[in-house]
Amino acid sequence: MYSLYYSPGAASLVVHWLLIELGVPHELRLVDTQAKQQKSPEYLALNPNGVVPTLVADGQPLYEAAALVLHLADRHAASGLAPAVDDPQRGEYLQWVLNLANTLQSPLRLWWYPQDLDAAPPEAVLDGARKRIEATWERLDAHLAARGPYLLGERPSAADFYLTMLMRWTRNMPRPGHDWPHLAALAQRMKQRPSFKALYEREGLTEWA
Numbered sequence: 001m002y003s004l005y006y007s008p009g010a011a012s013l014v015v016h017w018l019l020i021e022l023g024v025p026h027e028l029r030l031v032d033t034q035a036k037q038q039k040s041p042e043y044l045a046l047n048p049n050g051v052v053p054t055l056v057a058d059g060q061p062l063y064e065a066a067a068l069v070l071h072l073a074d075r076h077a078a079s080g081l082a083p084a085v086d087d088p089q090r091g092e093y094l095q096w097v098l099n100l101a102n103t104l105q106s107p108l109r110l111w112w113y114p115q116d117l118d119a120a121p122p123e124a125v126l127d128g129a130r131k132r133i134e135a136t137w138e139r140l141d142a143h144l145a146a147r148g149p150y151l152l153g154e155r156p157s158a159a160d161f162y163l164t165m166l167m168r169w170t171r172n173m174p175r176p177g178h179d180w181p182h183l184a185a186l187a188q189r190m191k192q193r194p195s196f197k198a199l200y201e202r203e204g205l206t207e208w209a
């Protein structure tokens with residue numbers, strides 16, 4: 001049994017989406033990030049970083065969205081969303097998940113929270129983060145053009161769910177991820193999954209449907 005501490009549209013989204021896609025029993029615990037519930041002593045006892053998501057899996061609290069993506073897809077291997085350890089695509093799959101965490105999620109965090117760096121002026125942080133994000137979209141789009149339609153080629157993996165969430169976050173940026181044609185095509189495919197519709201209903205989301 002899983003319990004997911006989440007906030008609509010946040011980094012918990014990909015974990016929630018996978019829980020639905022995998023069809024595994026879970027319960028949702030809403031964290032009111034506006035009210036700073038993620039900084040409460042009760043929550044910090046689960047996740048000392050004070051961010052969402054936290055996934056409690058069989059009583060063990062776990063955090064870091066990328067790790068949760070990998071963990072869920074491995075634990076529910078019948079889904080085929082993670083190449084097995086001896087699959088020739090395993091290395092590439094791990095590469096993409098870690099690459100997305102480092103080259104997209106990290107600068108996206110700075111885009112949303114420039115105060116993380118305690119820098120003045122924050123505009124310089126925003127500009128640097130935006131450039132890094134756009135350079136990553138360029139590189140990912142070129143990869144998809146050459147080897148797509150998904151990150152691993154013909155079959156979707158958990159990495160594509162993660163990529164779609166990150167693309168969603170840029171929807172109101174000066175140049176959103178879906179501005180690149182092969183990324184847009186991947187997003188369209190992913191959005192057609194019934195689990196995406198269910199996710200939107202459950203999180204009460206409407207933008208970028």
Ligand SMILES: N[C@@H](CCC(=O)N[C@@H](CS)C(=O)NCC(=O)O)C(=O)O
Nearest residue numbers: 010011033050051052053064065066
């Ligand atoms: N590296 C973490 C980052 C999570 C993160 O930045 N979560 C944001 C929401 S998308 C959050 O909780 N923000 C509230 C805060 O920082 O206080 C992960 O991947 O789980």
